Amino acid sequence: MALTLLARGDGLASAQEQLRRLGAPAPWLAFESRMAAAGLAPLAATGVQVFQVNVGKFCNQTCRHCHGDAGPERTEQMSRATAELCIRALAGTDIPTVDITGGAPELNANFRWLVEQARALGRHVMDRCNLSVLLLGPQKDLGEFLARHRVEVVASLPYFQAAQTDAQRGDKVFARSIEALGLLNRLGYGRQDSGLVLNLVHNPAGAFLPARQEALEARFKRELERHHGIVFNRLYTITNMPISRYLQFLIESGNYDTYMERLANAFNPAAAAAVMCRTTISVGWDGRLYDCDFNQMLELPLQPGAPRHIKDFDLARLSGRRIAMANHCYGCTAGAGSSCGGATT
Amino acid sequence: METYYHPKDLAKFSDMAKGNPELWDKFMAYYSAVFAEGALTEREKALIALAVAHAVQCPYCIDAYTQACLEKGSNAQEMTEAVHVACAIRGGASLVHGVQMRNVVNQLSM
Secondary structure: OOOOHHHHOOHHHOHHHHHHHHHOOOOOOOHHHHHHHOOOOOOEOOOOOEEEEEOEOEOOOOOOOOOOOOEOOOOOEOOHHHHHHHHHHHHOOOOOEEEEEOOOHHHOOOHHHHHHHHHHOOOEEEEEEOOHHHHOHHHOOHHHHHHHOOOEEEEEOOOOOHHHHHHHHOOOHHHHHHHHHHHHHHOOOOOOOOOOOEEEEEOOOOOOOOOOHHHHHHHHHHHHHHHHOOOOOOEEEOOOOOOHHHHHHHHHOOOHHHHHHHHHHOEOHHHHHOOHHHHEEEEOOOOEEEOOHHHHHOOOOOOOOOOOEHHHOOHHHHHOOEOOOOHHHHHHHEOOOOEOOEOOO | OOOOOOHHHHHHHHHHHOOOHHHHHHHHHHHHHHHOOOOOOHHHHHHHHHHHHHHOOOHHHHHHHHHHHHHOOOOHHHHHHHHHHHHHHHHHHHHHOHHHHHHHHHHHOO
């Protein structure tokens, strides 16, 4: 299994180094200037519809495109005390959706408690699942737990074939993913009228933009059902963000400049107006608040005036906050747009 | 190194508008319409373009349509098969001219 940037001692393990690289003089316009030219800066949130909780960096995989440098040797994990602060903050709002991510969020000791509490508050809960976690011995009842609590599973599967999937996510991950998807299907996930939602996530396995979501979804459905008997609800196409391990891949493979130019040239004002940070608040494993999971990984704090820790959560002040931007944001505004819920236009 | 082809020249394609903007605009409007989703999908059209790029041996087109095929969701296996289609037609085109050769041989021989 590949090592994290941190374990390799790679300078890009540092958020500051990533921001320095992203902000270095380049032929493309700085993102904030591009937004200003489109009449979209300063960009403000329009409310909070999604309460996204990143419970930590521990993961049983080390995917090459991971924007969080997660892996088995990472120890950052959300504590029960911070999880309780999340639930307390959530209870004081009517935010409809709780989106739990990581690392492999299910491997956090407080994951199931968070799910139970959020569901008890009547919120829709999403689990960003790497699929292989469902096959781990101690997690053998995970699928049933998710089904019992009607948790939406958002599962990573970059392609409907092994070569591309394993190149991005690790040796034999495709086979394990198919096995896990079969398990979820047997529980009713992805099946019409079951109410158990199984959505897949496609990230390109290389330095290129994702295909059109509807077209690729149709191919995924046809190929996965034909060859593996797998069914699912929706496919979300997500552009790889030029940060962390994907940034390291871009630089090492000599694709960084062309990829950034590709993103900048594909800037879509409609996608820029619909970016997910405008309706999301992202909570880090240590309780710090961010505009999105990508800003969290770059340690880009909320702009002054907004509370910066879950213990100070204040929905009114967060709802109209100014969004912190840097050049990685081009990843969300290229082409059809990209968000944790796929294309935005 | 001096070469006739420079990868960065692809980005200068629109310089061709400078000589005759009207013709350029007409070409681009036609080009965009050709590659829009129609009876064939955008993905299928990109695969055809990739094959044709190999047939006409245009390095700019090969770069552009390799990227385009990936971004339409095609994989290397499909793209390789598309190139083989171009190869088969090019090879077949040579071979079928052998009939002309045989006609001439027959004409000239006792």
